[in-house]
Amino acid sequence: MAYARHQSFYLRDKWFSKGLREIRQNSRFFFNDLAFEKIGLGKNMVESLKYWLIAFNVVEERIEEGQRGHYLTQLGVFFYTHDRLLQKNETLSILHYYLVRNQNDQSTVFEWFFNKYKETVVSKPDLVSSFKTWVGQNESKDISENSLKRDIDCLIQFYTKTPDEDDPEDVIFCPFSKLMLLRSERSGEGFDTIKKISPEIERIGILPLYYVLLKYCEEKEVDLLxxxxxINGDFLWGKTFNLSRNKIIEALNVLTSHGHFPVQYVRTNNLDYVKVPNISPMDFLQSELS
Structure with missing residues (x-):
């Protein structure tokens, strides 16, 4: 498991597009000692940007012709083409899913907070303490407490650092605050209270919800859920997006009327299931946005 590889920087506005653009032009960009000058970021920020792109599953590091480099994944190429400025909530929702999914073992704190941690309202000190306890129970080696605190700080800022409405030049907000998955409030006791928020379906987007269903079915080799x-399964709607049962039913009802790939309700052994069409997640994205 990985901790604090973000260099204490949450993703800033425009970083995503800058990183993908540089990698498309030069797969060795992140190995260049002067990369920070070319992209206009500090050295630690460049390391942070590399971390986020890999954690989002839009960039991978591999060896080609005997040389190590970074390359856009299929998902990276798709988002570079369709929304590299992260203007659509649908894009943010899919990238958020990959942080929670933690397939590259880069974003442990995101997987833990959304997929394993059950509290919906917690003080920041208690949140740090809970994360520390969980890491202690699941790690074979000691992890610096400062690293764990930095992870929690970054997690909170990632979803709560909103744009300054009075400053049109503000570039230090995080685009993911638009998803409104978290709220941080100052309490009377002098510490922050962190709340998981259940967003409206429109804020997440039907497209990413369907994409997550298709990814789950592809990985599990099933078509019935x-x-x-x-609602309660790992890496599915309830946990990944803080969605309530009512909102999940609302979204499923929309998907039963999908123009090309409608899901179907099935009742088996007195349990309600949905049957998902046989289409790959990437083919679905291509068909919806191309």
Whole structure:
């Protein structure tokens, strides 16, 4: 598991597009000692940007012709083409899913907070303490407490650092604050209270919700999921997007009327299931946005 590889920097506005553009032009960009000058960021910020792009599953590091480099994944090429400025909430929702999914073992704190941690309202000190306890129970080596605190700080800022409405030049906000998955409030006791927020379906987007279903079915090699599984299962809607049962039913009802790939309700053994069409997640994205 990985901790604090973000160099204490949450993703800033425009970083995503800058990183993808540089990698498309030069796969060795992140190995260049002067990369920070070319991209206009500090050295630690460049390391942070590399971390985020890999954690989002839009960039991978591999060896080609005997030389190590960074390359856009299929998902990276798709988002570079369709929304590299992260203007659409649908894009942000899919990238958020990959942080929670933590397939590259880069974003442990995101997986833990959304997929494993069950509290919906917590003080920041208690949140740090809970994360520290969980890491202690699941790690074979000691992890610096400062690293764990930096992870929690970054997680909170990632979803709460909103643009300054009075400053049109503000570039230090995080685009993911638009998803409104978290709220941080100052309490009377002098510490922050962190709340998981259940967003409206429109804020997440039907497209990423369908994409997550398709990814789950592809990985599990199934085409039938129970509604309870979608609500409570790992890396599905309830946990990944803080969605309530009512909102999940609302979204599923929309998907039963999808113009090209409608899902179907199935009742088996007195349980409600949905049957998902046989289409790959990437083919679905291509068909929806191309």
């Amino acid at each position: 129970s509604i309870d599984e979608i």
